[in-house]
């Protein structure tokens with residue numbers, strides 16, 4: 001394992017407030033930043049920036065077809081698994097859960113992991129730790145630790161950039177050279193798309209595998225490369241192919257998996273290691289699938305037989321932009337490369353940058369068309385963003401083009417999906433916000449939903465490899481194609497109807513569907529419309545999926561008792577639809593209650609306050625809300641607090657799905673403000 005000189009605890013001390021002497025007896029809490037997420041709040045949560053990799057920055061514009069999925073905090077899991085001191089982990093806790101933990105358990109050390117947009121949360125967490133655990137040592141790590149002047153901005157004892165396993169071992173006086181144990185990590189959780197919860201059976205989930213962190217290519221904008229040493233450096237947890245292969249065998253056995261999400265910025269760059277893994281896979285007949293990140297030039301340095309043999313079935317690859325001068329792309333025709341990979345069943349997630357130095361309002365459409373015409377299975381778009389620690393940031397800092405993070409831009413908004421944090425030479429007045437959305441929309445309009453593009457690539461792979469002489473390779477392609485005649489055919493059937501107003505897209509979808517039918521015959525022909533009807537209804541439902549404000553409106557209707565004779569106001573269309581849907585459900589419930597003689601009947605929902613609840617959730621002032629209803633101020637406050645009570649119950653009951661819990665949390669914080677916030681009223 002490569003150790004970076006600057007990653008030594010003694011170099012990083014800011015001010016140690018605790019008298020605790022760290023050692024293997026220390027009780028440690030590791031935590032990621034608190035939720036709720038995906039809403040606008042003073043701690044830096046942003047509605048536009050959910051905790052979902054795909055929905056955030058890849059399938060953002062794909063509506064009901066967006067791939068929804070959550071990830072655990074892999075860095076913290078890796079640290080926890082590799083220190084001997086007793087260590088608990090809070091993975092994306094709510095604020096309340098975090099407070100409960102630090103109030104109830106006497107930890108000696110609390111480690112917080114965060115990225116830069118979450119600085120407000122880290123400041124608040126440090127404040128809370130000082131309040132509830134005044135003797136604890138606070139360590140802040142992860143990408144936030146590269147932030148300018150971070151040591152003066154958070155009340156932590158240590159700020160620790162780079163690899164946390166080495167840092168903690170050193171800090172606790174443990175052997176830093178012990179081998180790295182790999183945690184058991186499911187690559188994604190709570191996966192959902194097209195309104196369907198993707199429940200994976202054993203063998204169908206992928207394990208996350210972390211061979212290295214950082215990337216020695218050192219592209220000027222790359223935060224991950226900079227974090228672990230920049231150009232020419234990285235941290236390898238497993239140096240050799242043999243070590244890595246053993247870890248994979250262990251994960252295969254313990255987690256019953258056959259695929260790996262390889263969380264390594266440039267897995268194929270470590271050629272000797274990758275080829276040794278291939279050799280061992282061949283020797284032991286491993287039919288694994290590997291999902292990897294890799295730069296284009298590195299991919300092209302392998303033969304297709306090597307890639308296929310290694311089980312590379314999905315590649316996240318930087319396309320960056322036309323004429324971008326990156327070494328990793330020099331001399332590569334990325335169109336040919338994507339096409340070539342597709343023909344071997346290798347799915348590609350292309351990643352493009354919006355706002356490179358040469359992008360202008362005049363050429364931005366061309367830039368977007370260039371990216372979209374790659375027709376990669378997924379496409380990530382990010383704004384060109386100088387992040388502290390990177391050469392690009394240093395360049396902007398030197399020429400004075402960075403925006404002032406105190407006055408001109410909120411740090412919580414520097415996440416690459418909203419606006420620049422610097423003055424772009426050509427793109428001004430916030431036009432980038434529109435450009436990035438345009439890129440997502442255009443990709444969706446031309447290439448359709450990513451989850452269906454995958455069907456095309458998978459089919460190509462199956463057709464080309466179903467008769468491959470090597471049973472190991474045949475087995476992988478067969479496994480990857482096994483859902484084509486049912487789930488994928490059904491999805492394509494449904495999508496054909498869903499996109500009926502886009503004839504070009506319909507033609508594309510039909511082509512793939514017909515090819516699947518040709519390949520799988522009667523099975524696909526029969527199953528496509530059966531599965532398709534179900535999927536179509538789910539897509540429709542997902543498209544109308546209740547948001548957090550609508551949830552509050554419904555709960556409000558359950559507790560509101562109008563005055564006698566008060567008519568229901570004329571409701572806006574979407575609220576009217578919700579009322580109708582609720583009423584039909586209540587009719588059903590009452591029929592059942594009548595049948596089984598359950599009295600009194602469940603209270604009927606009343607939507608008299610729907611507009612007021614909606615406006616309050618959208619941030620309207622209380623005076624305005626009072627004008628919107630016949631209720632007086634006291635009644636309204638009581639009413640909102642009853643809704644909060646229901647939301648609390650919804651979050652606490654074990655039968656609520658995680659998605660609904662998350663939504664209830666968001667709804668709660670929208671309502672619990674100003675005069676409604678009882679705690680705040682007591683404090684003031």
Ligand code: B12
Nearest residue numbers: 053057072073074075111113115116141142143163164415
């Ligand atoms: C998975 C991932 C996510 C996941 C989940 C992250 C999680 N569960 O923590 C999700 C999808 C939620 C996500 C979202 C975003 N992400 Co992200 N994400 C990643 C990704 C791909 C992998 C992270 C990872 O697990 N790496 C592997 C582990 C082992 O490494 P690690 O996390 O760095 O941890 C090591 C060290 O950092 C350190 N360490 C970590 N924590 C701690 C704590 C302590 C106390 C100590 C001492 C050390 C320490 O030790 C670990 C072991 O060596 C990285 C890119 C990358 N390759 O790292 C981007 C990355 C972290 N994400 C990034 C960004 C910008 C975002 C988004 C803002 C993107 C967006 N606009 O769409 C959102 C933010 C969401 C939000 N609301 O905050 C940036 C961060 C940039 C920065 N400098 O702050 C990165 C680096 C990508 C990039 N190159 O731009 N992300």
Ligand code: SF4
Nearest residue numbers: 215218219222225265
């Ligand atoms: S090749 Fe990719 S991971 Fe490596 S430095 Fe460049 S952008 Fe970062």
